[in-house]
Amino acid sequence: MTETRFHAPERLEDAISLLSADEDARPLAGGQTLVAMLNADLLSPSQIISLHRIKALQGIERRADGSLRIGAMTTHAVLARSGDLRGAHRLLGEAAGRIGHEAIRNRGTIGGAVAHADPSADYPPVLVALEAVIEAVGPKGKRVIPAAEFFQGFLTTALNLGEIVSAIILPPSPAEACTHYEKFARVEGDFATLSVAVALWGGGVRIALGSVGPVPVRSAEAEAKLFAGQLSDGAIKEASAKLVAASDPIDDVRGSADYRRLLIPRLVKQAIRTAQAKDAR
Ligand SMILES: Cc1cc2nc3c(=O)[nH]c(=O)nc-3n(C[C@H](O)[C@H](O)[C@H](O)COP(=O)(O)OP(=O)(O)OC[C@H]3O[C@@H](n4cnc5c(N)ncnc54)[C@H](O)[C@@H]3O)c2cc1C
Known part of the structure; x- marks a missing residue:
């Protein structure tokens, strides 16, 4: 059985020294992922460095x-x-x-x-x-x-x-910005099959997708189709097509790659329309 040493330093410098001296050491934050990985035997760190007592991180x-x-x-x-x-x-x-x-x-x-x-x-x-x-x-x-x-x-x-x-x-954002985070998951509390983050301000639209590639998907071409003042169904459809092209989804237990591509236009439109409705309130 591997022995794991536990540390709970108060200074950020001490946590960094411990971590940089040992590539098998791991920081511990909320433990919601780390502890699950330890329980499943996916990790066996030599040292666990709790970050809870470090005021500089709060x-x-x-x-x-x-x-x-x-x-x-x-x-x-x-x-x-x-x-x-x-x-x-x-x-x-x-x-x-x-x-x-x-x-x-x-x-x-x-x-x-x-x-x-x-x-x-x-x-x-x-x-x-x-x-x-x-x-x-x-x-x-x-x-x-x-x-x-x-x-x-x-x-x-x-x-x-x-x-x-x-x-x-x-970064700073104007008070008038309106936003919506749309998440589609199999059940409440699960990770996303697809998520869409939308922020509208200053005539522009920022949009990024989660769960349809190894990293979040953002497309300058898609955003160029969208202007917050005139978001027609046609423009949203064209932007969605660009986002589908930029995505690289996989098949997994939360949905197939094809299903995720199919969801993108629907969720993008829903996210934009909901953000606009919040603006109108
Ligand atoms: C049942 C369940 C459902 C979940 N559902 C979702 C969900 O729907 N959406 C979602 O986004 N997440 C979900 N999560 C994950 C959850 O958000 C975790 O809180 C998060 O992924 C890890 O945060 P943590 O603070 O618990 O980190 P920990 O578990 O403590 O650490 C996670 C990893 O990050 C490293 N680490 C921690 N803090 C730092 C730091 N400051 N600097 C460098 N490395 C660090 C650790 O060494 C470890 O490798 C779920 C988890 C569970 C168990």
């Missing part, structure tokens, strides 16, 4: 330029009911509220979900649509990585050995 801060810095240890439940999420940032709260069940939302964190990079998870398309950046701290210091570059493939990110996701930063 809290939500609105910065002077209107951007929002969300500490990596912020739970899904806190984001789902946060009054700090305004304008387009609300998209993140909508997605957080659709993750798993209440028990998972109470423990699971945005940093853990982002670091795990499951292609069917709810945050990745939202972060790509909002052009968020992931802040990572490691032995060489701090760096920021655009979400579109951070997610690199199935359970694969741009993080290097010893790096910890310290925060997610949402």
Whole structure:
């Protein structure tokens, strides 16, 4: 039996030193994925480094330029009911509220979900649509990585050995932005068969899909077809065709690749129309 050592440092620097000295060490955030993987014998880390006591990973801060810095240890439940999420940032709260069940939302964190990079998870398309950046701290210091570059493939990110996701930063967004996160899952609480993140503001539409490729799908060609003021059914259909072309879905227990492609136009239209209806209220 492999022995696993447990650490709960209070300083981020100490967590980074432990992680960078041992490639078999793993950070522990909410444990909702890590513990399930340990139970299933998919992982046997030499050391587990709990991030719970590190204050630098906690809290939500609105910065002077209107951007929002969300500490990596912020739970899904806190984001789902946060009054700090305004304008387009609300998209993140909508997605957080659709993750798993209440028990998972109470423990699971945005940093853990982002670091795990499951292609069917709810945050990745939202972060790509909002052009968020992931802040990572490691032995060489701090760096920021655009979400579109951070997610690199199935359970694969741009993080290097010893790096910890310290925060997610949402760029400023105007108060009038309206959003909708549409998730299609087999049952409530399951991962998405397809998810659509939509934000409308300033005459533009940002749209990203989850669960139809190894990384979130965003298409400049699709967005070029859409103008928030005049979103005809025809324009949405043309944009959906571009998104289908940009997607690369797989067959899995949540649906076949063909089924997912079929869902894209339906869910894209539903997401855009729901976002518009919120705008009209
Ligand atoms: C039954 C069930 C249903 C779920 N349903 C959904 C769903 O519908 N949608 C969805 O998006 N997710 C879902 N999840 C996953 C859930 O969102 C997890 O909370 C999340 O994936 C992992 O977050 P965590 O804080 O629990 O991380 P952990 O489980 O603690 O860690 C996950 C991985 O990330 C690493 N890690 C953790 N924090 C950091 C960090 N700050 N920096 C670097 N690496 C780090 C860990 O070492 C580990 O490899 C579900 C999970 C379960 C068990």
